[in-house]
Amino acid sequence: MGQVSVTLNGRTYRLECSEGEESHLIALAEYLGTHVDTMRRKFGQVGDDRLILMASLVVADELWDLRRQVQELKTALAEARRDKSAADESARTAQADLAARVRAAADRLELINERFTHGGPTGGAANRR
Template identity: 30%
Template sequence: MAEIMLQIAGRPYPIRCRDGEEAHITHLATMIEQKARQAQQSTPGMTEVRTLLFAALFLADELNDLRREAAGRQTQLALEADDEPSARAIEALAARIEKLRERLAVSASDA
């Protein structure tokens, strides 16, 4: 097990993690630290717990937005996948229209 020291909201936190995960955990801590600074700037004088609460709420809000966006993309992909039968039907209609146009052209030249 590796041990790293994280600095969040001006306070050090020793954390143990699996070997090789140090960089990832440090990256996550940096994200939390950024949100904690954002909370401290918007409401100076908050307690440490409240700062971390707001940092968590900011991160949860971003996660929620990303999940909604991903769900919208999945819905869009599902709709696009459902369009394949429609596309085939339109191609078949276009082929029929082309045959009718050819017949009309032949009939018009015979007249």
């Protein structure tokens, strides 16, 4: 079990954490400490508990806003995926339609070619003399 000491508003707190998490916990405490310092400059020395509470609420507000943004991004991503699926289906349909039209045109060209090559229904070259 790891241990760290962090200082907020001039008071040192000893905390336990999982092994290897010490630097992360220190970074979190430093981040909270910047907000505590901001609150102290803004409101004066109103007590450790109140400063830490106000700073914690600011951090919680940041978290809340980020969670909202993540949810909006997830919603936008889901909509983009639905739009892509619809576009893919539309492209497949258009491609199948185009392939059918190309096949039909090729069939007509083959018929025309047969008529000119083999005399076809119009009697070919022998009937034109």
